[in-house]
Structure formats: structure tokens, C-alpha cells
Amino acid sequence: MSKVSQKSFKRGYAVMKKMGRETLMLDQKANCPDMYDMSVAHLFGDVWGRPGLSLRDRQLVTLAANIALCRPRGNYSHYRSAMHIGITKKEINEVIIQVAHYAGWPTLSLANHQFSEVLKEQRDHKRGKNLDRPLLV
Amino acid sequence: MSKVSQKSFKRGYAVMKKMGRETLMLDQKANCPDMYDMSVAHLFGDVWGRPGLSLRDRQLVTLAANIALCRPRGNYSHYRSAMHIGITKKEINEVIIQVAHYAGWPTLSLANHQFSEVLKEQRDHKRGKNLDRPLLV
Amino acid sequence: MSKVSQKSFKRGYAVMKKMGRETLMLDQKANCPDMYDMSVAHLFGDVWGRPGLSLRDRQLVTLAANIALCRPRGNYSHYRSAMHIGITKKEINEVIIQVAHYAGWPTLSLANHQFSEVLKEQRDHKRGKNLDRPLLV
Amino acid sequence: MSKVSQKSFKRGYAVMKKMGRETLMLDQKANCPDMYDMSVAHLFGDVWGRPGLSLRDRQLVTLAANIALCRPRGNYSHYRSAMHIGITKKEINEVIIQVAHYAGWPTLSLANHQFSEVLKEQRDHKRGKNLDRPLLV
Amino acid sequence: MSKVSQKSFKRGYAVMKKMGRETLMLDQKANCPDMYDMSVAHLFGDVWGRPGLSLRDRQLVTLAANIALCRPRGNYSHYRSAMHIGITKKEINEVIIQVAHYAGWPTLSLANHQFSEVLKEQRDHKRGKNLDRPLLV
Amino acid sequence: MSKVSQKSFKRGYAVMKKMGRETLMLDQKANCPDMYDMSVAHLFGDVWGRPGLSLRDRQLVTLAANIALCRPRGNYSHYRSAMHIGITKKEINEVIIQVAHYAGWPTLSLANHQFSEVLKEQRDHKRGKNLDRPLLV
Numbered sequence: 001m002s003k004v005s006q007k008s009f010k011r012g013y014a015v016m017k018k019m020g021r022e023t024l025m026l027d028q029k030a031n032c033p034d035m036y037d038m039s040v041a042h043l044f045g046d047v048w049g050r051p052g053l054s055l056r057d058r059q060l061v062t063l064a065a066n067i068a069l070c071r072p073r074g075n076y077s078h079y080r081s082a083m084h085i086g087i088t089k090k091e092i093n094e095v096i097i098q099v100a101h102y103a104g105w106p107t108l109s110l111a112n113h114q115f116s117e118v119l120k121e122q123r124d125h126k127r128g129k130n131l132d133r134p135l136l137v
Numbered sequence: 138m139s140k141v142s143q144k145s146f147k148r149g150y151a152v153m154k155k156m157g158r159e160t161l162m163l164d165q166k167a168n169c170p171d172m173y174d175m176s177v178a179h180l181f182g183d184v185w186g187r188p189g190l191s192l193r194d195r196q197l198v199t200l201a202a203n204i205a206l207c208r209p210r211g212n213y214s215h216y217r218s219a220m221h222i223g224i225t226k227k228e229i230n231e232v233i234i235q236v237a238h239y240a241g242w243p244t245l246s247l248a249n250h251q252f253s254e255v256l257k258e259q260r261d262h263k264r265g266k267n268l269d270r271p272l273l274v
Numbered sequence: 275m276s277k278v279s280q281k282s283f284k285r286g287y288a289v290m291k292k293m294g295r296e297t298l299m300l301d302q303k304a305n306c307p308d309m310y311d312m313s314v315a316h317l318f319g320d321v322w323g324r325p326g327l328s329l330r331d332r333q334l335v336t337l338a339a340n341i342a343l344c345r346p347r348g349n350y351s352h353y354r355s356a357m358h359i360g361i362t363k364k365e366i367n368e369v370i371i372q373v374a375h376y377a378g379w380p381t382l383s384l385a386n387h388q389f390s391e392v393l394k395e396q397r398d399h400k401r402g403k404n405l406d407r408p409l410l411v
Numbered sequence: 412m413s414k415v416s417q418k419s420f421k422r423g424y425a426v427m428k429k430m431g432r433e434t435l436m437l438d439q440k441a442n443c444p445d446m447y448d449m450s451v452a453h454l455f456g457d458v459w460g461r462p463g464l465s466l467r468d469r470q471l472v473t474l475a476a477n478i479a480l481c482r483p484r485g486n487y488s489h490y491r492s493a494m495h496i497g498i499t500k501k502e503i504n505e506v507i508i509q510v511a512h513y514a515g516w517p518t519l520s521l522a523n524h525q526f527s528e529v530l531k532e533q534r535d536h537k538r539g540k541n542l543d544r545p546l547l548v
Numbered sequence: 549m550s551k552v553s554q555k556s557f558k559r560g561y562a563v564m565k566k567m568g569r570e571t572l573m574l575d576q577k578a579n580c581p582d583m584y585d586m587s588v589a590h591l592f593g594d595v596w597g598r599p600g601l602s603l604r605d606r607q608l609v610t611l612a613a614n615i616a617l618c619r620p621r622g623n624y625s626h627y628r629s630a631m632h633i634g635i636t637k638k639e640i641n642e643v644i645i646q647v648a649h650y651a652g653w654p655t656l657s658l659a660n661h662q663f664s665e666v667l668k669e670q671r672d673h674k675r676g677k678n679l680d681r682p683l684l685v
Numbered sequence: 686m687s688k689v690s691q692k693s694f695k696r697g698y699a700v701m702k703k704m705g706r707e708t709l710m711l712d713q714k715a716n717c718p719d720m721y722d723m724s725v726a727h728l729f730g731d732v733w734g735r736p737g738l739s740l741r742d743r744q745l746v747t748l749a750a751n752i753a754l755c756r757p758r759g760n761y762s763h764y765r766s767a768m769h770i771g772i773t774k775k776e777i778n779e780v781i782i783q784v785a786h787y788a789g790w791p792t793l794s795l796a797n798h799q800f801s802e803v804l805k806e807q808r809d810h811k812r813g814k815n816l817d818r819p820l821l822v
Contacts, residue, residue: 034324064205071618075654098184098198206515206517238653242317337609375595376789380480454786502742505738
């Protein structure tokens with residue numbers, strides 16, 4: 001029995017591809033396929049795939065929520081997908097500065113660190129370095 | 138001695154006026170004028186007043202951070218200022234739905250409640266009702 | 275266009291009835307019907323309605339998560355539905371004590387206050403008092 | 412069977428009296444006497460009553476933690492007990508400003524509001540007003 | 549002078565053994581013996597050791613609280629002790645899915661990652677690999 | 686154009702030197718010089734540099750806020766600067782114990798771990814070991 005709608009799953013996967021995220025969340029698939037299916041179908045298909053707000057706006061507010069919550073995992077990938085869909089490095093830094101004033105200075109410190117690591121990862125990849133390392137998540 | 142820069146204070150106050158927020162934070166002024174000065178000059182002058190991100194984008198990411206953090210106070214006013222600068226009711230509802238999936242369902246419940254209260258406050262004001270009540274903060 | 279699956283919606287509504295929650299979340303319906311549909315179909319239908327964990331266990335872990343997060347809204351109703359499905363007052367107090375040691379003493383203070391308010395609401399209803407007040411959410 | 416040590420309970424109650432907090436937490440006693448006993452004996456007896464840090468320092472760091480966590484309940488009383496043991500209004504405002512920069516601007520807004528309410532409560536009491544209202548918690 | 553009750557300490561240590569946790573928290577003992585004593589006697593003796601809720605229920609709600617709070621440390625060990633007392637892998641995955649909908653999708657991502665690491669640690673130990681590595685905490 | 690006041694920047698840098706923090710936050714400078722300037726001028730110059738509360742008190746409440754918020758980054762350095770300005774190891778352990786009871790036991794676990802790492806870093810440095818490793822942040 002497949003618990004999620006195939007239509008939602010396909011729409012979700014399409015959104016993920018557009019954002020360069022199609023190789024992510026595979027550890028969910030390995031441990032618990034239902035989790036992966038819900039992440040693709042419900043989160044990316046039924047939420048990110050909704051009309052009413054541009055993909056850019058959804059990415060900006062998601063970055064903001066994640067920076068504010070300052071969790072140890074789950075934000076690196078959004079710096080990458082933000083740049084993938086055309087949000088500039090400068091804009092991301094402004095999002096960090098803006099959110100940090102609502103969530104506290106250490107959120108600026110963590111966000112700057114995580115974003116810097118993602119930029120380094122991309123520079124490395126351009127030079128053919130560390131291509132076998134798992135992407136930052 | 139004035140501790141904040143007059144230039145920053147003026148820029149901050151101008152941003153606040155543009156957002157319809159110039160009558161807010163007066164309880165800070167009453168209890169501790171320095172707090173109010175820092176809020177106007179540092180938060181609105183030096184942060185909201187920065188170039189590099191549109192006012193609409195700053196408002197969207199601020200709404201998102203505040204919805205995610207789910208604090209008891211400090212978010213009502215941002216629903217009001219978001220609409221004041223042209224963000225639609227429908228867009229705000231999409232921000233709530235998007236952020237709630239990153240911050241948890243009860244953040245949807247609180248945000249929907251707070252936004253509904255702000256919409257009711259505005260309907261009341263249009264009908265000349267409850268004009269003397271302090272604005273929701 | 276209905277965005278959520280009717281099957282999920284029905285399953286979710288059935289779970290809500292079993293928990294005595296079928297009159298909740300109507301402020302979502304009033305402000306944004308899509309939010310309500312997602313809450314019923316996705317949260318109650320696709321999550322609460324999953325096999326693999328008893329309804330009692332799902333209610334206990336949901337209470338625990340909400341007590342820990344200490345949000346201003348969204349937990350009163352879970353004390354009510356917990357008792358509706360047979361979790362005792364004593365067990366709920368033990369959940370509060372247990373979680374408070376992982377989330378901090380003020381979460382005990384808030385949870386004890388909210389649970390006491392729900393118990394008072396139920397005593398009032400038994401005596402025919404305050405029947406027209408909106409249920410605590 | 413009494414589950415907490417009487418020695419700890421007495422030490423805790425003595426600390427609470429020194430801080431002007433001896434009439435608080437009675438809603439815990441009403442709903443679940445064990446919670447109250449643990450709050451008095453463990454929190455105030457075994458933690459607040461420890462040597463190694465002055466009462467003033469313990470109060471300052473407790474205020475700071477509570478301001479940072481921005482919970483809807485449980486902080487009003489600490490503004491009152493802080494002043495009861497001699498921390499000045501000006502020092503409390505500085506704590507709010509300092510912590511807010513580590514926890515985000517809305518924590519300043521909530522803390523300023525709660526502290527202002529406590530100051531108003533005390534002015535009212537001096538004038539014999541609202542003496543029958545429950546103390547802010 | 550021993551500050552915690554020996555009776556509570558013994559009861560706590562017995563609970564820890566039952567849960568397979570008796571080798572944990574030794575870094576607390578190394579840095580500050582009082583912290584370790586309080587953790588064993590107060591947390592495990594006076595809270596986990598209380599009647600009124602089964603050990604399984606206390607473990608489920610503790611897992612839920614910790615998943616919800618999404619802290620960088622302190623949850624790995626609870627996946628291990630949950631399995632030690634008989635909670636199945638499948639049930640733990642359901643707890644993760646349930647809580648994540650109340651605390652936000654990145655809490656699912658972190659919990660799935662941490663639980664997967666614990667499962668890998670156990671597979672390694674069965675094969676005699678990495679036996680000298682400190683247990684995940 | 687320099688966006689921050691030179692006076693504030695100088696005052697902030699002087700505070701940072703007093704606290705032994707002058708080599709920190711250089712990753713901010715590398716990624717986004719404005720962030721660094723704001724951190725020095727606004728956070729250390731305009732907040733830490735304020736009168737009305739001693740440097741020791743500001744350090745204690747900052748430690749407390751950071752321990753309570755339990756973020757993955759940004760607290761190691763405050764254990765170091767606390768000791769740099771004369772707060773003892775014993776006092777820091779008491780701050781951890783006090784705050785943990787308001788923020789939850791896992792915050793004790795994380796704080797004890799981070800503080801232990803900082804103490805180890807200092808022992809290593811005294812013995813001339815690991816001098817080239819980046820300081821814990």
C-alpha cells in the first residue's frame with residue numbers, strides 16, 4: 001500500500017528537481033521509506049507546490065524560519081537551493097542580518113558559519129575537490 | 138547624552154512610518170527610553186533601512202521568523218504592517234502554511250489566530266468600533 | 275478544486291471525532307479553508323491515522339512535544355482529548371513532571387496552569403456554567 | 412509517603428520567603444501536591460539553596476534564561492523577586508537589553524511589557540488598588 | 549558532604565541500569581561531581597523512578613520532548629535506551645513522524661539522522677567494529 | 686561607506702579585547718564585512734559597552750541566555766571569556782546547574798560538554814598542544 005498520493009509525490013519531486021534538491025533526504029528513504037514519501041509528497045508536493053506565493057518567496061521564508069530556529073541540521077541545503085534558483089549571496093546575507101535581529105545574535109553566527117561552509121563546498125566542487133563527500137545538510 | 142545616532146533614528150522612524158508602525162513601541166519609551174531609541178535607530182534604522190533586500194522581502198522574512206518562533210507577543214503588528222505595504226491576505230496565509238511545516242502545526246494554529254484577530258481589528262476600525270482599544274502587538 | 279484527498283479528510287475527521295476534537299480548528303476554516311483541510315486531512319488523517327502506534331501513545335507523545343515547546347496556544351485541547359480517550363488526570367500530571375525535567379521548570383508551571391484551566395472548564399460544564407464560552411484551545 | 416526530603420523542603424521554603432515568593436505556585440499544590448513539593452524542595456531547596464553563587468547572581472541568570480526563552484508564563488514573578496532582593500529597575504532594564512541581543516528583539520518587547528505590568532501592579536498596590544487580583548505569574 | 553539523598557541516588561542508578569544507561573553522564577562526574585549526583589538522584593531517581601506512568605511511557609514522552617526541542621546533544625542515548633527496554637524501531641519511527649508534525653519538518657530530519665546513527669552504531673558493535681568509540685550521546 | 690559608527694566600533698573592539706575575544710568573528714569578516722562591523726559596533730560597542738551593569742553581570746546573563754537557548758554554536762567562546770574576566774570554574778558550573786532547571790536537563794548536558802571542551806582546550810594550550818587548531822566557538 002502506498003500511503004501518499006502519487007500525484008503529490010510527482011509534483012513534489014518536480015519541485016525538488018527545480019531547486020536542485022533531488023538527491024537529498026535519501027537517509028530517510030534508507031531508514032523509513034514512509035518518511036521519505038511524506039517529505040516528498042506532503043512537504044514538497046502539497047506545500048512547496050502550492051500556488052499563491054512564488055518559489056523565491058517560499059525559499060526566502062523557509063530560510064528565515066530555519067535561521068530563526070537555529071537547529072543543528074536541515075539548513076545548509078537551503079542556502080544551496082536558494083542560490084540554485086537565483087537568490088544572490090548578497091540577498092542571503094541580508095536575510096541572515098534581518099532574521100538575526102528577531103532571533104538573536106548567535107543565530108547570525110550559526111547562519112554565517114553554515115552559509116560560509118556551503119560557499120566553500122561549492123568552490124571545492126568547482127575545482128574538482130571533495131566531490132565524494134556527502135553534501136552538507 | 139544620546140546613545141544612538143540621530144541619523145539612524147531618523148532613518149528608522151521613516152521606515153516605521155512607511156510601514157504604519159510609528160505609534161508602536163511606546164511602552165518601551167515609557168519604561169526605558171534607551172530601549173525605544175535602540176529599537177528605532179538600530180532595528181528599524183540600521184537593519185530594516187539597509188539596502189540589498191526590498192521592504193517586502195524584509196517583511197516576509199520577519200513574518201516568517203516570528204511565526205516560527207511562536208512567541209506570545211510581537212507578531213500581531215507585523216500582519217498589520219505587511220498588509221500596509223501591500224502584501225495580500227492570501228500571501229500571508231501562504232507564508233503561515235509554508236512556515237508551519239518547518240516549525241510545527243501549533244505555529245499554524247497560533248499564526249492563524251493572531252492574523253484573524255488583526256483582520257477583525259481592521260474590520261472593527263472600518264465600522265468605527267473599538268477605536269479606543271490599544272492596537273494588537 | 276479540492277487540494278486534499280477526500281479519503282485522508284474522512285479518515286482525519288473520524289480520528290478527530292474519536293478524540294472529541296471535531297468542533298476545533300473552525301477559525302482556520304473561517305480564515306483560510308485550505309488550512310483547515312490540510313489540518314484535517316494531513317495532520318489527523320495522514321499522521322494521527324497511521325498504524326504502528328496506538329492512539330493513546332500518539333496522544334502522549336503529542337502532549338509531551340507541546341508541553342516541551344511551551345507555546346502560548348494549541349495545548350489546552352490536548353489535555354481535553356487525552357482525557358476523552360481515557361488517559362487519567364494522574365497520568366497527565368506525570369507526563370507534565372517528566373517532560374518538565376527535559377524542558378525546564380517554567381514548562382511545568384505553564385502546563386499545570388493550562389491543565390488546571392481545562393479541568394475547571396469541565397467542572398463548569400458539568401454544572402451547566404459557562405457553556406457558551408469558546409473552548410480553551 | 413512524602414517523596415521529597417523535609418530538609419530540602421524547609422530550605423526551599425526559606426529561600427522563597429527571602430525572595431518574597433512564598434505565596435506562589437499554590438495552583439500546583441491544588442492540582443498536584445507532588446509538583447508543588449518538587450518545586451519547593453528540588454528547585455528552591457536543592458538548586459537556589461546551593462552555595463557557590465550569590466542569590467543576586469542566581470536571580471540575574473534566572474531572569475536572563477527566562478527572558479531568552481520568551482515563555483508566556485513564569486517570568487513576571489522573577490521581576491518582582493529581583494526587586495525584592497535589591498536588584499534595581501535600571502539593572503533589570505539592562506538585563507533585558509543585554510539578553511534581547513542574544514535572543515531576538517521580540518524578547519525585548521515581551522520582557523519590557525511584562526516588567527512594565529509588574530511595575531504597574533506594584534504602583535497599584537501602593538495606592539491600595541487591585542489588592543484582590545491574583546499576582547502576575 | 550553529600551548533597552543528594554543516597555536513597556534517591558540508588559533508585560536512580562537502578563533505573564539507569566534497567567535502561568542500559570549506567571555508563572552515561574560520566575563527563576558530568578569528571579567536571580562537576582554535584583551535577584552527576586543531581587542527574588542520577590533527581591532526574592533518574594526522583595522523576596524517572598516515580599510511580600504513575602510506566603517506564604515505556606516515560607521513555608516515549610522523553611523521546612518526544614527531546615525530538616521536539618531539536619537540541620544538538622542529549623537525544624542519541626534515548627533511542628538506544630528506548631530499544632533496550634523493548635520499544636521497536638518501527639514505533640520509534642512513528643514517534644518521530646508524529647512529533648515532527650508538531651515541531652517542524654527539520655526535527656524529522658535531525659531525528660531520522662540521529663536514530664540512523666544509533667542503529668549504525670549498534671550494527672557496528674555486533675560486528676565487533678568501533679567498540680572503542682565513545683557512545684553517541 | 687562605513688555603515689557603523691567608528692566610535693561604537695572602537696568601543697566595541699576595546700570591550701572585546703578586555704574579554705579576550707578580539708580574534709573571534711573573523712569568519713563574519715570574510716563572508717560579509719557588514720556583519721562583522723555590526724557585531725563589533727552594535728553588539729559589543731552599543732550593548733556590552735553600556736553602563737548600568739558590570740561586565741561580570743553582562744557575562745553571567747549572556748552565558749545564561751546562551752545555555753538556555755542550547756544552540757549548536759556560539760557558546761564555547763563565552764566560557765572562555767567568562768574565565769578571562771575572572772569568573773571561576775565553580776561559578777560557571779553553578780550557572781549551568783541553575784539555568785538547566787529553567788531550560789531542561791539536556792541543556793545541562795550540552796553546557797557541561799561544551800565547558801569541558803573549553804577547559805580541555807586550555808589545558809592543551811598550556812602544554813603547547815593543538816595550538817594551531819581554531820578556537821572553539
